[in-house]
Each structure stands twice: as C-alpha cells, then as structure tokens.
Amino acid sequence: MATEMTEEATTHFGFNNIPVAEKVVRVRHVFDSVSKRYDLMNDLMSLGIHRLWKRYAVHKMRLQPNQRLLDVASGTGDLARLMMRRMDDRGQVVLCDINGSMLQQGRHKMTNIGMVAGMTWVQGNAESLPFPDHCFHAVTIGFGIRNVTHMEQAITEMVRVLRPGGQFLCLEFSQLAIPWLQPLYDVYSFKVLPEIGQWVARDRAAYQYLVESIRRFPNQQQFSTLLSKNGLGQVRYDNLSAGIAAIHTGYKV
Numbered sequence: 001m002a003t004e005m006t007e008e009a010t011t012h013f014g015f016n017n018i019p020v021a022e023k024v025v026r027v028r029h030v031f032d033s034v035s036k037r038y039d040l041m042n043d044l045m046s047l048g049i050h051r052l053w054k055r056y057a058v059h060k061m062r063l064q065p066n067q068r069l070l071d072v073a074s075g076t077g078d079l080a081r082l083m084m085r086r087m088d089d090r091g092q093v094v095l096c097d098i099n100g101s102m103l104q105q106g107r108h109k110m111t112n113i114g115m116v117a118g119m120t121w122v123q124g125n126a127e128s129l130p131f132p133d134h135c136f137h138a139v140t141i142g143f144g145i146r147n148v149t150h151m152e153q154a155i156t157e158m159v160r161v162l163r164p165g166g167q168f169l170c171l172e173f174s175q176l177a178i179p180w181l182q183p184l185y186d187v188y189s190f191k192v193l194p195e196i197g198q199w200v201a202r203d204r205a206a207y208q209y210l211v212e213s214i215r216r217f218p219n220q221q222q223f224s225t226l227l228s229k230n231g232l233g234q235v236r237y238d239n240l241s242a243g244i245a246a247i248h249t250g251y252k253v
C-alpha cells in the first residue's frame with residue numbers, strides 16, 4: 001500500500017518528476033502558451049511532414065459517411081478536419097480537448113474555412129470523457145496521449161465510448177527504428193527544436209518538454225501491449241518516417 005502511494009505521488013513531466021496533481025496544470029500551461037503559434041510550429045518543426053502523417057493516418061481508417069467520430073486531444077482540429085472530409089462532409093465529428101485556448105484556435109481556423117456543420121467542440125479531459133458508453137464509430141488521438149497524466153485511464157475511457165467493433169487510432173511520436181539516425185535526431189531534438197520554440201513561440205521550455213516527453217513515451221511494442229491490455233483487439237502499428245512517429249490501430253473487442 002505504501003509503495004502504491006509513493007508511485008502514485010509523482011509522475012513525469014518530460015525528464016522531471018513532479019507531483020501527480022501538477023501534471024495537468026503544467027501541460028495546460030504549455031498549450032496555453034503555444035496555442036497561437038501551435039500550427040506554425042508544427043509546420044516548421046516537421047517541415048510540414050506532420051500533415052502527411054495525419055493524412056496517412058486518416059487514410060488508413062475505415063470511415064463512411066454519416067458516422068459519429070471522436071477526436072480526443074484534438075487541439076486545433078487537424079485530424080477532425082481530415083476525418084470530416086473523408087466522410088464527404090457528411091457525419092459528426094466531436095473534438096474534445098482539455099485546453100480552451102487550443103479549442104478556440106481550432107474553432108477559429110475551421111470557421112475560416114467554412115467547416116462548421118457536423119463539428120462539435122467539447123472541453124474535457126481524456127481521462128474522464130464526458131460521453132456515454134459505446135457512442136462513437138471511431139476514436140482518434142493525435143500527439144495527445146503522451147500528455148495525459150494517467151495514460152491507461154485515458155485508453156480505458158476512449159475504449160469505453162467506442163462502439164463494439166469500433167476503430168481506435170493513435171498517432172504519436174515514437175522510437176526511431178534506425179539506430180544510426182539516433183545521434184542526428186538527438187541533435188535536432190535537443191538543440192534545434194527548443195531554439196525554434198524560443199524564436200517562434202517564445203517558449204523554449206514548452207518545446208524542451210515536447211522533446212523529453214517523446215523520450216519518456218513507451219516504444220511501439222510497449223504501447224501496443226498497453227492497448228491490447230485495455231480492451232482493444234487486432235492491435236497493429238505502422239512506423240512513420242523511420243519511427244519518428246507511429247500509428248497504432250485497434251478495434252474494440
């Protein structure tokens with residue numbers, strides 16, 4: 001019991017250990033700080049490649065018009081927008097994020113491109129989703145699961161709201177599958193990215209956190225095991241750009 005309490009008392013935030021209750025506050029601060037420059041930073045950091053990853057992820061999904069989909073940790077709504085297009089603009093996409101400023105940026109962006117019908121914006125925590133059981137045909141989470149405090153709780157919640165047989169998809173940074181690229185990737189991650197963060201978003205620490213949180217995240221196999229243990233079957237993953245990111249998919253059993 002004492003051990004359990006000790007383990008629960010702290011969690012990681014990048015490379016630091018912090019009290020569990022503090023993580024959600026710190027993560028919120030990160031995204032409050034970068035929300036206005038979030039899309040621009042994604043393009044700069046990845047040279048636009050994140051767009052291809054997202055497109056490929058949605059392309060892999062079995063979507064049909066008139067489905068009801070949930071994008072958790074939706075941020076500014078890239079995955080949601082692509083999913084709606086994939087349903088020929090006929091369907092429902094719920095975008096759920098804990099951070100009001102990220103949702104606001106996304107809503108503004110979507111309104112500007114005339115994408116309003118069928119989109120519902122909900123502020124909520126992935127760890128206690130404000131939706132009934134079994135109500136979505138598919139649930140996605142893009143670059144979000146790494147940021148939640150209790151990852152298994154968030155997975156359980158996403159599975160809970162899925163219909164039986166419904167598809168789960170997670171797009172997330174992962175571990176490089178080509179070892180000789182590692183030194184280069186390390187220099188880029190630890191030296192270049194925080195600099196770009198400082199210059200563009202005026203927040204070096206937020207991008208230092210990004211890099212560190214990627215290193216703390218389970219590798220492809222470990223994450224697959226976690227998904228299988230929490231109610232998903234046929235779990236598979238696809239490496240993207242040599243494992244810099246990966247797409248994990250599974251179906252609610």
Ligand code: SAM
Pocket residue numbers: 027031072073074075076077078079096097098099102124125126127141142143144147148149
């Ligand atoms: N999905 C978007 C994308 O791919 O561009 C945004 C990803 S952004 C890196 C991570 C998002 O996760 C942020 O918008 C943040 O507010 C959200 N987030 C962090 N913790 C969360 C939680 N516990 N529940 C829901 N959203 C969360």
